[in-house]
Amino acid sequence: MGGVSRRGALKGLGATLGLAAFAKALAPLQEFAADMSVDEFLQKHYRELTPEAMKDVLGRLERETHAQYGAKVHIQDVRPQPGVKFGYALNLSVCIGCRKCQEACHVENNHDRDTNNSYIRVLEMDQGTLDLAKGVVDYDHAVPAPGKFYLPIQCQQCDNPPCVKVCPVEATWKEEDGLVVVDYNWCIGCRYCEAACPYHARRFNWKTPTVPAAEVNPHQSYLSNRIRPKGVMEKCTFCLHRTRKGRLPACLEACPTGARVFGNLLDPDSEIRWVLANKRVFVLKEELGTRPSFFYFFDE
Amino acid sequence: MKTSTAPIVIPLALAAVALLVAVLWPRAADSPAAPPRTESTKERFETEIHLPADLGTMATDRLDSQGRRIRVRCSTCHGGDVPDGGAVDGATPVHQGLTLAHGGVSCLSCHDQNNRDVLRLADGTPLAFAQVMDLCRQCHGPQSRDYHNGSHGGMTGHWDLTQGPRLRNGCVHCHDAHAPAIGQVQPVAMPRDRGLVQSMTHNKEAH
Numbered sequence: 425m426g427g428v429s430r431r432g433a434l435k436g437l438g439a440t441l442g443l444a445a446f447a448k449a450l451a452p453l454q455e456f457a458a459d460m461s462v463d464e465f466l467q468k469h470y471r472e473l474t475p476e477a478m479k480d481v482l483g484r485l486e487r488e489t490h491a492q493y494g495a496k497v498h499i500q501d502v503r504p505q506p507g508v509k510f511g512y513a514l515n516l517s518v519c520i521g522c523r524k525c526q527e528a529c530h531v532e533n534n535h536d537r538d539t540n541n542s543y544i545r546v547l548e549m550d551q552g553t554l555d556l557a558k559g560v561v562d563y564d565h566a567v568p569a570p571g572k573f574y575l576p577i578q579c580q581q582c583d584n585p586p587c588v589k590v591c592p593v594e595a596t597w598k599e600e601d602g603l604v605v606v607d608y609n610w611c612i613g614c615r616y617c618e619a620a621c622p623y624h625a626r627r628f629n630w631k632t633p634t635v636p637a638a639e640v641n642p643h644q645s646y647l648s649n650r651i652r653p654k655g656v657m658e659k660c661t662f663c664l665h666r667t668r669k670g671r672l673p674a675c676l677e678a679c680p681t682g683a684r685v686f687g688n689l690l691d692p693d694s695e696i697r698w699v700l701a702n703k704r705v706f707v708l709k710e711e712l713g714t715r716p717s718f719f720y721f722f723d724e
Numbered sequence: 725m726k727t728s729t730a731p732i733v734i735p736l737a738l739a740a741v742a743l744l745v746a747v748l749w750p751r752a753a754d755s756p757a758a759p760p761r762t763e764s765t766k767e768r769f770e771t772e773i774h775l776p777a778d779l780g781t782m783a784t785d786r787l788d789s790q791g792r793r794i795r796v797r798c799s800t801c802h803g804g805d806v807p808d809g810g811a812v813d814g815a816t817p818v819h820q821g822l823t824l825a826h827g828g829v830s831c832l833s834c835h836d837q838n839n840r841d842v843l844r845l846a847d848g849t850p851l852a853f854a855q856v857m858d859l860c861r862q863c864h865g866p867q868s869r870d871y872h873n874g875s876h877g878g879m880t881g882h883w884d885l886t887q888g889p890r891l892r893n894g895c896v897h898c899h900d901a902h903a904p905a906i907g908q909v910q911p912v913a914m915p916r917d918r919g920l921v922q923s924m925t926h927n928k929e930a931h
Contacts (some may be wrong), residue, residue: 539916546911562914
């Protein structure tokens with residue numbers, strides 16, 4: 425971790441931003457720091473935790489979730505599988521814009537019910553265009569609408585992720601299987617990563633998420649769908665609590681049109697490699713050099 | 725899925741845009757050498773393809789004890805009371821509710837003239853209803869190829885078949901054989917986070 429600490433970084437931030445800007449930048453953080461336990465504040469960075477320390481942390485988080493949400497959950501630390509690098513592809517000829525993927529993400533990842541938050545956003549676009557900025561998120565009519573096509577966007581798990589570079593405390597990083605993850609307990613909520621992401625794939629927890637006990641998905645992992653505290657960033661992890669155990673991501677399973685293809689880029693016999701070899705795939709905003717692991721294609 | 729009169733037109737112009745921005749994934753070759761996966765020798769779980777259980781039967785007006793419509797085999801009428809090879813005009817009251825909107829193909833391109841309990845291939849070979857996907861394949865090569873390579877038709881279960889099985893829907897789960905275009909649906913709720921929607925709007929200005 426090169427000696428980077430949360431507290432140290434906060435000082436550094438103050439020095440460069442000036443006092444007023446500093447206070448403003450920290451406004452969400454202050455609130456969350458207030459209801460933080462001492463154990464939580466003293467917890468080490470994810471990658472410095474020994475297996476025993478991790479066990480303690482997971483136990484603590486399970487107890488806290490129970491106390492706060494009334495739900496009995498099981499939080500695991502699910503690690504990458506050797507020889508696996510995840511890739512995702514989406515067939516834009518087939519997607520009808522029904523938002524079922526967005527909904528499945530909402531449920532699977534214990535998102536805040538009030539905001540109907542999700543890591544997926546479906547853009548309604550005019551046929552013949554590919555300008556993401558013109559995409560409409562809040563369409564509300566029968567789909568597919570004539571003259572439109574639909575482009576779901578989530579974290580592209582870039583090989584050259586701008587969000588990781590700007591994090592002042594290394595609370596977000598790229599794992600061996602290509603997934604960009606966040607240590608919610610290390611994140612200071614400065615939101616630099618949110619601004620850096622060209623795909624608007626990161627979300628900030630402005631409030632403590634509300635999830636009724638009966639609706640909490642109890643199968644959780646530290647780096648993915650455990651309920652996030654207020655004041656931290658979160659993002660799509662390709663459902664690593666499922667995919668690192670060989671299962672398909674929730675958004676893929678929910679797709680009624682079969683537009684989504686997921687698999688191991690390092691396995692030449694995988695479905696994802698078949699798509700890359702046989703379809704004319706493209707990535708979003710290629711010119712930025714982010715090198716996404718998420719591909720799009722049209723049937724010819 | 726429901727059918728409707730508004731089929732999706734695959735955007736040709738869009739495909740052209742896609743062509744322009746296409747990258748043919750240059751990184752496959754130079755991605756870091758991974759440790760060889762030992763799993764390749766492991767046993768693989770099954771991929772099960774789900775087909776409707778009542779395939780090849782027809783609903784009647786009569787209800788069973790639980791109020792469900794009783795389904796009968798085609799041969800209940802055909803080959804007996806209804807001689808096969810009779811009028812082929814779709815006008816029979818029995819099949820009145822059935823609209824055929826499938827690229828101009830006729831009933832007997834798919835249904836066997838002499839035995840309505842089976843389908844038929846283009847060369848006349850009878851085909852069990854359970855083999856319906858072979859029927860689709862003879863006219864829809866590209867989609868069938870895509871399907872068998874996991875990029876059409878979706879799936880649930882495991883991406884890694886060494887760790888668990890997979891379940892897939894057959895073609896007729898999503899496509900009505902008689903009117904196969906996918907109809908319109910109402911999307912599920914949009915995100916209610918105003919900030920989220922505004923951030924897109926905001927970015928419109930920034931560009």
